[in-house]
Amino acid sequence: MNSITTGGGDLGDTGILGSDRLQKCHPRIEAYGAVDELNSDLGVCISMIPSSNLSSSDSSSPSIPIAIESQLREMQSMLFHMGADLAQQDCGLEGRASPRVGQPQVDLLTGWIHQWEAELPPLKEFILPGGDPIGAQLHRARTTGRRAERRTVAFSGSSGEGKSAVVVLNRISDLLFLQARVVNLSLGHPDRPWKSGT
Numbered sequence: 427m428n429s430i431t432t433g434g435g436d437l438g439d440t441g442i443l444g445s446d447r448l449q450k451c452h453p454r455i456e457a458y459g460a461v462d463e464l465n466s467d468l469g470v471c472i473s474m475i476p477s478s479n480l481s482s483s484d485s486s487s488p489s490i491p492i493a494i495e496s497q498l499r500e501m502q503s504m505l506f507h508m509g510a511d512l513a514q515q516d517c518g519l520e521g522r523a524s525p526r527v528g529q530p531q532v533d534l535l536t537g538w539i540h541q542w543e544a545e546l547p548p549l550k551e552f553i554l555p556g557g558d559p560i561g562a563q564l565h566r567a568r569t570t571g572r573r574a575e576r577r578t579v580a581f582s583g584s585s586g587e588g589k590s591a592v593v594v595l596n597r598i599s600d601l602l603f604l605q606a607r608v609v610n611l612s613l614g615h616p617d618r619p620w621k622s623g624t
Contacts, residue, residue, distance in 0.1 A: 446515060453581040457588060458512035460574035464598070465505040467567035468498050474560045488613045490560065494605055497538055501598055504531050508591050512578070518587050528590040535597035542604040546611070552620040557610035564606035571599035 472495060479489050507526035516522040555565035575595040582588040607617060 453577070453584055454512060454587075457574070457578045457581040457591075458509045460570070460577040461505050461509045461512065461591075461595075464567065464570045464574045464595075465502050465509075467563070467570045468502050468505070471560065471563050471567055472498050472502075474563060490609050490612055493538075493541075494609060497601070497605070500534075501601075504594060504598075508594060511591060512581070512588055516587065518589065525590045527594050531594050532590075532597055535594065535601055539597065539601050539604060542601070542608055546604065546607055547617075549617070553607075553617040554620050555606070556618060557606070557615035558613040561606045561610035561613070561615060564602050564609060568599050568602035568606065571595055571602055575599060 475490055475495050479492070479495075504527055511517045511525045511527060514523055518525045555569075556562050557565075575592060578588050578591050578595060582592055610617070
């Protein structure tokens with residue numbers, strides 16, 4: 427039986443798609459590692475959605491919009507493709523492999539953003555993360571997404587790769603913010619504004 431433990435990374439390096447090995451602190455590894463963290467955070471969000479949410483016929487009890495879970499699962503798939511893009515040397519550069527995430531994913535995420543914006547009251551002030559545990563976890567995932575975006579921006583600036591990933595991560599973070607608001611409002615936790623000077 428093959429083991430997950432090979433010892434190959436014991437000296438602090440790891441393999442990327444192809445034959446190269448890089449230090450685990452390399453900007454490429456930081457970028458797709460942060461994307462992996464975001465994917466895990468989305469998995470936590472999905473795991474917190476009650477199974478009764480999909481089958482509940484009681485419209486009087488608060489529930490999470492069904493589209494939230496399907497969108498989170500689709501984003502997880504996007505992030506796996508993005509991780510593969512970032513792990514593949516020269517992906518997206520002229521004459522090399524095309525990225526698996528790009529404008530179609532940007533368009534899809536933007537459409538979902540507009541969908542939720544149309545259903546939410548407009549914001550006139552900053553709000554504090556929190557609310558229902560699922561809403562709070564979506565806010566946390568948003569911040570993980572922003573870190574993944576920052577790591578990918580740093581990697582893209584030095585390599586020229588990952589430009590489409592930066593745009594997709596930006597949209598995902600925006601979407602997670604809206605989803606957190608939608609979930610909290612659906613479950614009876616209105617936005618809590620930040621009061622400056624307190």
